[in-house]
Ligand SMILES: Nc1ncnc2c1ncn2[C@@H]1O[C@H](COP(=O)(O)OP(=O)(O)OP(=O)(O)O)[C@@H](O)[C@H]1O
């Protein structure tokens with residue numbers, strides 16, 4: 033079995049206060065492994081984003097533990113959590129979250145910049161990352177002049193450029209048409225398989241299940257029928273290829 | 276080069292309107308502080324012009340005299356007592372005071388008479404551009420400043436007017452001897468000064484003392500004090516200058532008013548910059564949250580905000596400086612020039628930076644309260 037990158041145990045999370053209090057997660061156990069693309073599916077409001085943010089150390093669980101590459105996050109302060117994200121995690125969001133005033137290349141390079149990597153070397157790496165998502169020609173474009181699919185590819189290049197152990201993507205294809213959605217999934221699958229990373233994709237999108245090594249369903253803050261946990265791993269054709 | 280600067284600059288220029296508003300705030304506040312402080316220094320300089328141009332080591336003043344213009348008098352006979360002190364080279368009585376100047380049309384304007392002892396080199400008109408100061412020895416001659424032509428109702432050397440009913444003729448013209456009060460200085464011979472100001476021959480306003488080169492100043496001061504006693508004071512030129520200055524600046528409240536204006540400028544500027552920087556930061560919150568999700572340290576985010584603050588400061592300061600330059604040039608020859616020294620410029624730059632950085636810190640404090648995760652939960 034592949035090495036575990038992120039392991040979550042007995043995660044509970046309460047959101048809001050007082051009358052608005054919601055039990056978003058009610059005891060979740062989950063492990064993300066190297067070389068595996070995991071889909072997390074479930075209805076709206078079931079706790080997918082909450083779980084993704086907890087796995088990515090952006091939110092702290094109300095109870096339970098998260099371990100990232102062997103480091104337990106329970107006692108980490110905000111800066112220590114930021115360091116864990118910097119060292120191990122790349123995020124991709126549904127609405128891209130690119131910096132509108134920066135070019136595609138600069139958007140990617142920001143991920144290196146915050147890690148203290150500046151200058152020519154950083155620019156070259158950023159170019160290469162854009163090349164991997166097929167956008168080397170758009171390096172100087174501003175996000176506004178890119179299509180949705182292109183913007184999401186820039187976001188993936190940004191998440192990937194600093195070599196994280198895991199990519200966490202929250203509905204990366206929901207804003208895209210089928211063709212663009214498949215292109216994004218192909219890239220994410222390649223990152224999992226060819227680059228041997230853990231990839232978690234939160235989605236409602238039934239069009240992309242064929243890219244998954246494993247599908248986890250969540251409902252009302254609890255996981256249901258994780259096929260891989262039962263040993264019945266999905267065997268799907270890996271048609272995806274690196275562009 | 277780090278992308279911090281790129282990001283900060285682009286964010287700043289992206290919101291043009293806000294950027295302009297911020298700059299207006301900074302420029303307004305810096306110019307306000309600059310003018311108030313420039314007036315303060317200009318005023319502080321103007322009130323001591325006469326003292327600065329007197330050829331004096333020590334001044335003997337009537338006890339409690341607050342400034343050069345103080346109307347109180349002392350006994351002229353003290354002169355001999357002071358002159359006999361070891362180390363004193365010369366003692367010259369000074370006669371000054373207000374009087375009335377009447378022009379041909381009959382209009383009367385107040386003037387400040389300064390008596391000149393031509394035999395001594397204690398205090399006489401400087402910057403003489405036309406005529407000759409020596410002509411003052413003739414009865415009925417005066418030296419005035421040409422910047423006061425309008426107020427004195429004259430146009431050129433040789434023109435005439437009346438002081439206290441006596442005809443006087445302009446025998447010398449100076450340039451730039453101006454008073455911060457709007458009353459023009461008129462230099463006349465010592466004897467005439469008594470006449471125009473109604474000062475008895477037994478009285479004088481001050482005694483101007485020169486010391487011998489090898490005199491022990493402290494000892495001379497003590498000896499003079501011992502000899503002339505209670506109703507007078509002995510001050511060095513520097514002490515007299517400081518006393519005059521502190522009287523006009525603080526005794527009158529003028530300095531306090533100028534400072535209050537300056538502080539107001541600082542407060543207004545800080546509030547405006549803090550507000551615009553905060554709203555800018557809030558608008559870019561999703562970007563800062565994204566940086567945080569990418570694993571950036573808070574310091575990285577703070578440096579973007581602080582860099583924005585510094586950019587505001589530097590650009591605002593340059594504009595304010597240009598305005599200040601124009602103001603300085605425009606008031607150079609007025610009764611109250613705004614004086615901006617290199618030190619004041621440096622202090623203002625520092626102030627601008629501190630103001631903007633404080634605003635940046637306010638923005639940071641308010642921004643860190645917002646949980647970046649909330650941006651991705653929507
Ligand atoms: N700040 C909050 N305060 C209270 N409840 C919240 C807060 N944020 C989210 N919730 C609730 O927590 C639950 C889980 O939210 P979450 O965003 O994780 O769901 P999701 O599965 O990602 O939904 P979607 O598919 O719509 O993105 C929802 O019921 C939501 O209404």
Ligand SMILES: [Mg+2]
Nearest residue numbers: 080081082202
């Ligand atoms: Mg969600």
